[in-house]
Every structure is written in structure tokens, then in C-alpha cells.
Amino acid sequence: MTRPRQPAEPFRIKSVEPIKLLDRAAREEKIVEAHYNIFKIDAADIYIDLLTDSGTAAMSNRQWAALMMGDESYAGARSFRRFEEVVKGIFHKQFVIPCHQGRSAENMMFSTVVKPGQYVLNNTHFDTTRGNTQHKGGIAVDLPCPEVDAPVPLPFKGDMDTERLEKFIKEHGTDSIAMVIMTVTSNSVGGQPVSMKNIKKVSAICKKHNLPFFFDCARFAENCFFIRRDEPGYAEKSIREIAGEMFDACDGVMMSAKKDGLANIGGFIALNDEELYQKLTNLMILIEGFPTYGGLAGRDMEVLAVGLLEVMDLDYLSHRVDQVHYFGEVLKEAGMPIVEPTGGHAVFVDAGQFLPHIPPEQFPGQSLTVAFYVEGGIRIVEIGSLMFGGKDPVTGEKMTAPRELVRMALPRRVYTNSHLDYIGETAARIAAGKEMLRGYKISYQSPFLRHFTCKMEAIPEENVEVNS
Numbered sequence: 001m002t003r004p005r006q007p008a009e010p011f012r013i014k015s016v017e018p019i020k021l022l023d024r025a026a027r028e029e030k031i032v033e034a035h036y037n038i039f040k041i042d043a044a045d046i047y048i049d050l051l052t053d054s055g056t057a058a059m060s061n062r063q064w065a066a067l068m069m070g071d072e073s074y075a076g077a078r079s080f081r082r083f084e085e086v087v088k089g090i091f092h093k094q095f096v097i098p099c100h101q102g103r104s105a106e107n108m109m110f111s112t113v114v115k116p117g118q119y120v121l122n123n124t125h126f127d128t129t130r131g132n133t134q135h136k137g138g139i140a141v142d143l144p145c146p147e148v149d150a151p152v153p154l155p156f157k158g159d160m161d162t163e164r165l166e167k168f169i170k171e172h173g174t175d176s177i178a179m180v181i182m183t184v185t186s187n188s189v190g191g192q193p194v195s196m197k198n199i200k201k202v203s204a205i206c207k208k209h210n211l212p213f214f215f216d217c218a219r220f221a222e223n224c225f226f227i228r229r230d231e232p233g234y235a236e237k238s239i240r241e242i243a244g245e246m247f248d249a250c251d252g253v254m255m256s257a258k259k260d261g262l263a264n265i266g267g268f269i270a271l272n273d274e275e276l277y278q279k280l281t282n283l284m285i286l287i288e289g290f291p292t293y294g295g296l297a298g299r300d301m302e303v304l305a306v307g308l309l310e311v312m313d314l315d316y317l318s319h320r321v322d323q324v325h326y327f328g329e330v331l332k333e334a335g336m337p338i339v340e341p342t343g344g345h346a347v348f349v350d351a352g353q354f355l356p357h358i359p360p361e362q363f364p365g366q367s368l369t370v371a372f373y374v375e376g377g378i379r380i381v382e383i384g385s386l387m388f389g390g391k392d393p394v395t396g397e398k399m400t401a402p403r404e405l406v407r408m409a410l411p412r413r414v415y416t417n418s419h420l421d422y423i424g425e426t427a428a429r430i431a432a433g434k435e436m437l438r439g440y441k442i443s444y445q446s447p448f449l450r451h452f453t454c455k456m457e458a459i460p461e462e463n464v465e466v467n468s
């Protein structure tokens, strides 16, 4: 397969942050000290960090300039008015509530609208959305489309299953459902986009049954780009027009602005229902801050007001999506099986398929994660049986992950294609010696979200010389 032409960056570099590659002996020492858990390694000891695309974006010259314009007044700051105007313009909603990040928006929303025992329906809940729903006594139900795990590259694998949605409403009744949420792009299924057709269909179903329809729209601009590129009838529309059409279909949004806000912190709720707005702001004053800053500094709101507009730039977005695609091709060329199509923010490698000699109970994704650090100083994250397996903390049942994946998330505007080529070379070296990679076992774990803090040990393998 020929490599696609490298998408050249639509920006030049004005400020640089040095990064350092420790030598191999030091990397081996660090990973042992961390008990093979990459969450315990200091960022200073990482060369290329693909742990997340959240809050890791590089700001533009315009954002840095806007930061100096921050009005830090407690009430009615100029910075809030600017932020509010931008959000109203893009999301087409009357009321804007700033929050310090996405999960605080979720906390306030679910505290206000979810009654214990009620369902919240989603194409697929993101972890914090699921956690906040459950924390308020709600039941989080995922309704991904049937094609979501199809081994063929389809354009809108993030869609919601509308047949199941209608069936669910019929079976459980509207009173038992607190709200319907569309996550764009669908983070937990690999950043796969949702089509406008699906959004409108879900919207119509919600209207018919008088159910509130909200978006969890951390990556709205990336989703709009996929609609423009892959859905008939949108090629001539601007990202802003597509966003407007998308958000006209809903009652409100919750956004973690640490992704497509191109900012390092921030989030918000935007909605039209005045009564709900009042309830949310009452709670907000108790837990987040006054309604015109909501846990953010004035400068943060200035940065967001610029970032939310910049992220809709077509040159930026096409480079972003092409870079993720290019990265996927680089890894495939190095011999790693990836999940296709690549979504908007990360490439997922199928570690189970890549390392068939390591069974799921010995965490092949963990083995690959350690290999990328030791071989190249690169931090990636396991999304398999280490993250999702173990005992269910509530039911005590043994859980397994459907697939043993690792995620390589790309921070926005941070790494160049040379960095990606370096990762490709590292991947090729790992692939050449993959039979040497060993499984892991857990020596310590916590009852909740064990992957963040667990300690591990390599499983020694007899008759195999350890790669030095």
C-alpha cells in the first residue's frame, strides 16, 4: 500500500516546548519504578505523549493574545459576554452556562434532570457521562448502531440504533426516560462520527415522544467535517452551517471544551429551556461558581471564544482528520492491525490480533503499551481487559473487554508528521520482535477504575531470551 501524501501543517511554529528522549536504560528503569503502569510515569520522562487529546491542544497566537484580554470581574465580565455570544452563534441556544470541564456540566445536568431509576439513552456513553448518570441513580443505556464493530470501514459508525431507540421507548415508556443524548463524535467507539440523517431521525423520535434531546459534543467540529466530507448534500456547506443544522435538531448541549474548544480547560451547557436553565444556575452557584464564570477564569473564556471559532476552519479540520488517517497508515505499514476507518482524534491498534500469543487475561494491550515506552519513550493507553476487565465493583461479576485495543490519541496542533514517522519506526521495531513480548499480571488493584493506579509484574517466560 502506498503512503498517502503527508498532510502538511496549515500553521507554522511560533513557540516551542523542548521534549527529551531518555536513553533506553533510563526508560527501562522508569517503567520498572512505575510498576509497568504508564499513568505513574512523569510527563517529563515521556518523549511523545499520546495518552489523550483532552486539554492537550496547542493554542494559537490569537488565543494567547486573547488570554491577555481576560476580564476577571466576578459578575458580568466582558469575557463571559464574548464567550456567550460565540456559543450562542454556533450552538443556536439562548442560555449559556460556563463550567470548568465536561464532567461538571454532566454532574449539574444529571443532578437536575435524572430521577433515581430513570434511563439515560446514548449512542454510546463516554466514561464520565456513564459515571455521572449512575452516580445520580440513573441507568445508562447504550444504543450504538449494529455496524459499530463491523470489520469494514463504514463512514458513520457512531450512529445511534433508531430501531432500538423506538423499541426501548415503547417497552419502557417515556416517563422512565430522563433524556436522550447523542455523543459526537462517539468517543468510546473510536471517535466515529454520527451522520446528519441519524441526528435528524433521533431528533424526530424525541420530539414525537416529548423527550429532551441533548448533545455531548466535545468533538462537534470533527463530526461536522466528516458530515461535509462523507454525507451526500453537505460538500458545499461550511462547517458553521453544518453545526447550526446539527444543533437546531436538539434541545441543548453539554460540551467538554478541552477537545474541540482548542483549550486546556473549560466546558459549558447551552440550552433553550428557561426553567431548566434556572434550576441549573441555582445548583451552579453552590458548586461551580457565579453563572458568568462557572469555575473558569475570564482569560479561559476568552481563549474558548477564539478556539471555538478556530476549530471550524476547514484547513485546520482537514489537516486534523488527514493527520489521524496518515498516522493509521504509518502504523499499518509498520505491521500493526488498526481499527478502521480511523476516527477524528485517535488511532486504535488491535493488540489482541497483533500479539496472539498473549491471552486476554495477560493483557496484550498492556504489553504493547510497555513496549512503546521502552522502545521509543512513547506513551499510549490500554483500552482492553486491564481498563474494562476485572470484577464489577457493584455486582462482583467478572467482566471482560470485547477487544484488546490500545489507543493513540493525537493532541491538536502539537505533533508534526516527523513525530508520527518516528512512532512508525518504533512500531516496526516492535513488530519485528513481537514474539518476545510477554504478558502481565496485576499485583495490586483498586476496586474502581483500576487501570489508573494498579501495579503490575511481567510474567516471566521460560526459554525466551528477553529483548534488551
Ligand SMILES: *Cc1c(COP(=O)(O)O)cnc(C)c1O
Pocket (backbone or CB within 6 Å): 054, 101, 102, 103, 104, 126, 128, 129, 183, 184, 187, 216, 217, 218, 256, 257, 258, 259, 266, 267
Ligand atoms: C472528555 C469527554 C467528556 C468529559 O469531559 P472532561 O472535560 O474530561 O470532564 C465527556 N464526554 C465526552 C464525549 C468526552 O470526550
